[in-house]
Amino acid sequence: MSGKPQARLYTFVDTAYLQGRSLSEVTKGLCEGGSDLIQLRAKDKDSDWIRSAASDMHSITRAHSIPLVINDHFDIACELGAEYCHLGQEDFFDEMGLRHVDQLPWPDPKDPCRPRIGLSTHAPDQAQRAVDAGADYVAIGPVYATGTKPTARPVTLDYVRWAEENVRIPWFAIGGINEETLDPVVEAGASGICIVSAILNSPDLREACQSFKGRLVSALS
Numbered sequence: 001m002s003g004k005p006q007a008r009l010y011t012f013v014d015t016a017y018l019q020g021r022s023l024s025e026v027t028k029g030l031c032e033g034g035s036d037l038i039q040l041r042a043k044d045k046d047s048d049w050i051r052s053a054a055s056d057m058h059s060i061t062r063a064h065s066i067p068l069v070i071n072d073h074f075d076i077a078c079e080l081g082a083e084y085c086h087l088g089q090e091d092f093f094d095e096m097g098l099r100h101v102d103q104l105p106w107p108d109p110k111d112p113c114r115p116r117i118g119l120s121t122h123a124p125d126q127a128q129r130a131v132d133a134g135a136d137y138v139a140i141g142p143v144y145a146t147g148t149k150p151t152a153r154p155v156t157l158d159y160v161r162w163a164e165e166n167v168r169i170p171w172f173a174i175g176g177i178n179e180e181t182l183d184p185v186v187e188a189g190a191s192g193i194c195i196v197s198a199i200l201n202s203p204d205l206r207e208a209c210q211s212f213k214g215r216l217v218s219a220l221s
Helices: 023-032 047-063 074-080 089-095 124-132 156-166 182-187 205-220
Strands: 009-014 037-041 068-071 084-087 116-121 137-140 171-173 193-195
Touching (some): 009 023, 023 205, 089 116, 156 171
Parallel strands (some): 037 068
């Protein structure tokens, strides 16, 4: 039995897709639309901006009882008490030189207040490595080509099917998932879905989230 996440819809506040909207406006729309997890992804911003933005977001996500995920910055996640930090394979294993989440710079690795860790994976060996490292969840993708990571090679539905059979911790399919591709990804075994541009490019974030969440719940019930 694979690791089925209780969280179904994992959404993003990505600074590349704000489209003139305020951070709080986007965060509230995602919360009100039924997101189960919300990640702050700000590849084009410095640490001070991310710290301030994450603090503002966290006040909103906490009010809706939705976990906040901070991308890349474990120190900021710890400082603000964010529920999760998401790291790439290269960030965790190579740049930080870690082999297990217990090696992260936190006074007590068993402290329940430590941010839980999500790791990106792009192949079965990376998924197994992440599981062995104690990740709390893994991202499986990019399933399809995506403008969010234009140089990344799609892993196809074959990797989603592999994850369904082999991954025993919560996992989320990510990459190019939209209204047309959602059903095939769910049929391949995904019960947790990350959606970035298909929601953020919508003029009504709340409505877009509700639509995807409703389809997920219906397909998986």
